[in-house]
Amino acid sequence: MSKHWLIRAAFGSACLVIASTQAFAAPLKSWNDGATKSEIIDFVTTVSDETSDKFVPSEDRIAVFDNDGTLWVEKPLYTHAYAIFSEMKRQIEADQTLLTREPWKSVANKDFGYFEQLYATSEYETLASQLFAAPFGGMTSDDYAKWARDFADSFKHPELGVGIDELTYQPMVELIDFLKANDFTVYIFTADEGAFLRVLAQDLYDIPPERVFGTTVREEFVIENDEPLLVRTYRVDHLNNWDGKPRLIQKVIGRTPILAAGNSNGDQQMLQNTALRGGMSILVHHTDAEREFAYDKHTEKVMPLADKEDWIVVDMAKDWNKVLAEASD
Amino acid sequence: MSKHWLIRAAFGSACLVIASTQAFAAPLKSWNDGATKSEIIDFVTTVSDETSDKFVPSEDRIAVFDNDGTLWVEKPLYTHAYAIFSEMKRQIEADQTLLTREPWKSVANKDFGYFEQLYATSEYETLASQLFAAPFGGMTSDDYAKWARDFADSFKHPELGVGIDELTYQPMVELIDFLKANDFTVYIFTADEGAFLRVLAQDLYDIPPERVFGTTVREEFVIENDEPLLVRTYRVDHLNNWDGKPRLIQKVIGRTPILAAGNSNGDQQMLQNTALRGGMSILVHHTDAEREFAYDKHTEKVMPLADKEDWIVVDMAKDWNKVLAEASD
Numbered sequence: 191m192s193k194h195w196l197i198r199a200a201f202g203s204a205c206l207v208i209a210s211t212q213a214f215a216a217p218l219k220s221w222n223d224g225a226t227k228s229e230i231i232d233f234v235t236t237v238s239d240e241t242s243d244k245f246v247p248s249e250d251r252i253a254v255f256d257n258d259g260t261l262w263v264e265k266p267l268y269t270h271a272y273a274i275f276s277e278m279k280r281q282i283e284a285d286q287t288l289l290t291r292e293p294w295k296s297v298a299n300k301d302f303g304y305f306e307q308l309y310a311t312s313e314y315e316t317l318a319s320q321l322f323a324a325p326f327g328g329m330t331s332d333d334y335a336k337w338a339r340d341f342a343d344s345f346k347h348p349e350l351g352v353g354i355d356e357l358t359y360q361p362m363v364e365l366i367d368f369l370k371a372n373d374f375t376v377y378i379f380t381a382d383e384g385a386f387l388r389v390l391a392q393d394l395y396d397i398p399p400e401r402v403f404g405t406t407v408r409e410e411f412v413i414e415n416d417e418p419l420l421v422r423t424y425r426v427d428h429l430n431n432w433d434g435k436p437r438l439i440q441k442v443i444g445r446t447p448i449l450a451a452g453n454s455n456g457d458q459q460m461l462q463n464t465a466l467r468g469g470m471s472i473l474v475h476h477t478d479a480e481r482e483f484a485y486d487k488h489t490e491k492v493m494p495l496a497d498k499e500d501w502i503v504v505d506m507a508k509d510w511n512k513v514l515a516e517a518s519d
Numbered sequence: 520m521s522k523h524w525l526i527r528a529a530f531g532s533a534c535l536v537i538a539s540t541q542a543f544a545a546p547l548k549s550w551n552d553g554a555t556k557s558e559i560i561d562f563v564t565t566v567s568d569e570t571s572d573k574f575v576p577s578e579d580r581i582a583v584f585d586n587d588g589t590l591w592v593e594k595p596l597y598t599h600a601y602a603i604f605s606e607m608k609r610q611i612e613a614d615q616t617l618l619t620r621e622p623w624k625s626v627a628n629k630d631f632g633y634f635e636q637l638y639a640t641s642e643y644e645t646l647a648s649q650l651f652a653a654p655f656g657g658m659t660s661d662d663y664a665k666w667a668r669d670f671a672d673s674f675k676h677p678e679l680g681v682g683i684d685e686l687t688y689q690p691m692v693e694l695i696d697f698l699k700a701n702d703f704t705v706y707i708f709t710a711d712e713g714a715f716l717r718v719l720a721q722d723l724y725d726i727p728p729e730r731v732f733g734t735t736v737r738e739e740f741v742i743e744n745d746e747p748l749l750v751r752t753y754r755v756d757h758l759n760n761w762d763g764k765p766r767l768i769q770k771v772i773g774r775t776p777i778l779a780a781g782n783s784n785g786d787q788q789m790l791q792n793t794a795l796r797g798g799m800s801i802l803v804h805h806t807d808a809e810r811e812f813a814y815d816k817h818t819e820k821v822m823p824l825a826d827k828e829d830w831i832v833v834d835m836a837k838d839w840n841k842v843l844a845e846a847s848d
Contacts, residue, residue, distance in 0.1 A: 411792070
């Protein structure tokens with residue numbers, strides 16, 4: 191028994207050395223040299239170094255990423271929103287009576303006052319239910335996953351003209367890879383529906399479904415003709431934005447991530463939770479009008495906190511020598 | 520690059536062969552030879568065998584276990600209940616005014632009519648809120664975890680006279696180990712509060728917090744003096760029993776487990792979900808009055824389904840040569 195363990199340990203170390211050599215060959219190559227890149231690399235290598243007094247055991251090396259605007263393009267609209275609107279348009283074509291009902295009526299008329307009113311009065315769960323749940327009520331989780339896959343396969347970004355796999359930020363994909371090479375466990379916490387992104391994240395980021403979380407729609411479990419089904423209702427039961435992010439992180443991971451990345455006010459509490467407990471928080475700042483979109487909307491709360499709490503602010507125009515990923519074959 | 524990959528693959532295979540040899544040396548040694556043991560071993564080895572037409576890739580080799588009555592003793596009371604009642608008694612000693620308020624009043628008087636009434640009228644979430652949430656309202660998640668740890672360290676089972684680490688079923692611990700040796704990812708889905716069991720599961724079963732789920736108490740995220748805190752409220756927001764189990768499994772894993780184990784009506788839907796989708800469901804039947812407790816309460820729904828849907832029924836008296844685990848050093 192002990193002999194087997196020795197052999198396994200020896201082989202294990204050999205595997206690790208080779209893996210590490212590969213991982214450290216050229217981390218973050220789409221990042222320009224400078225303070226941002228070196229601070230990230232220093233942090234990751236230090237917490238992974240057993241001889242460092244800042245060493246963190248691998249089981250606690252947890253990283254969490256927002257998705258829209260952090261891992262991929264969110265302008266002019268979230269991809270999740272494009273998906274929902276295209277499905278609602280298809281439904282309206284099939285059933286004109288939907289034109290008299292919300293949320294279809296507003297989408298058909300391109301009059302978003304109804305949604306803006308819900309937002310203005312802080313009825314966020316109702317708003318999310320109307321967009322994420324209502325158009326898909328009664329659908330099984332399997333059919334929803336198939337719909338998400340079909341949408342992703344055919345989607346072309348209206349302004350950039352590229353498919354879904356070219357909307358991700360190459361530097362952030364490299365950061366995820368670098369973290370994984372250093373035995374981090376990487377999760378996504380999006381404000382979109384988790385069940386939507388979950389279908390795509392394996393291909394986009396090599397992150398499996400059980401590490402992708404977002405807003406959730408209440409489902410019912412039923413058995414029909416000996417077939418177990420999860421059937422979507424018309425109601426969102428967790429809104430994964432603002433304080434919802436650290437609340438869900440605690441529920442599903444039960445540990446505080448030592449690295450967190452986001453880009454807007456919706457990520458504030460997730461980023462504070464990690465930064466104020468001694469971890470590294472990263473704010474992606476959209477400064478690149480040429481290669482992506484430049485904007486500051488929904489960042490007025492997080493920008494001052496980044497400064498006060500010593501987060502890393504990524505200046506896309508300055509820190510990245512490449513922005514969008516190239517499509518895989 | 521490709522050379523590195525070849526070397527890694529070669530080393531990886533060597534590691535796997537050695538690991539497999541060790542895992543297959545003597546699986547399930549506390550299980551008596553017979554149909555139950557051999558069906559379980561056959562299933563696990565077949566789905567892990569790349570040459571089998573029933574092979575399942577490791578990422579889909581997911582197993583879920585109930586805890587009370589499946590992995591450890593649940594009689595005469597759930598350990599979670601002992602923990603809650605002992606805390607409520609401590610609170611009453613500190614504050615006698617609690618004697619006039621539910622749920623403390625009923626616990627102090629050992630008159631459970633109040634709880635039975637909530638159960639009889641299907642007010643399960645209120646019942647769970649009164650027991651799981653009310654006594655701990657306002658506590659931080661960190662303090663709650665510390666409380667759970669302290670309770671576990673001092674608890675002695677009132678009838679068996681043993682500590683918490685001798686309440687687990689040795690054969691089930693071996694089953695978990697056997698599954699993990701075959702690259703299964705093993706989760707616990709308990710009806711107890713997940714945040715309670717999560718503190719204990721690493722030591723008891725070598726299962727980390729991010730793979731332990733149960734009933735949840737709504738928490739609020741606040742920052743006080745630059746310290747991020749998750750503060751417990753007085754309300755349960757997910758009841759992890761009956762249909763709640765497959766609903767939460769879908770939310771957190773997003774895949775259907777190919778192996779599920781439970782012991783009572785509360786596990787019905789979780790076991791059906793796996794069995795009816797072609798996986799193996801296991802029902803632990805408490806038949807051993809000598810070494811544990813013999814009972815059939817809360818099994819009238821699952822026993823006929825086990826027969827109809829071809830679940831494995833474990834007859835504890837007959838199938839296990841050892842029941843309780845020995846304390847680790």
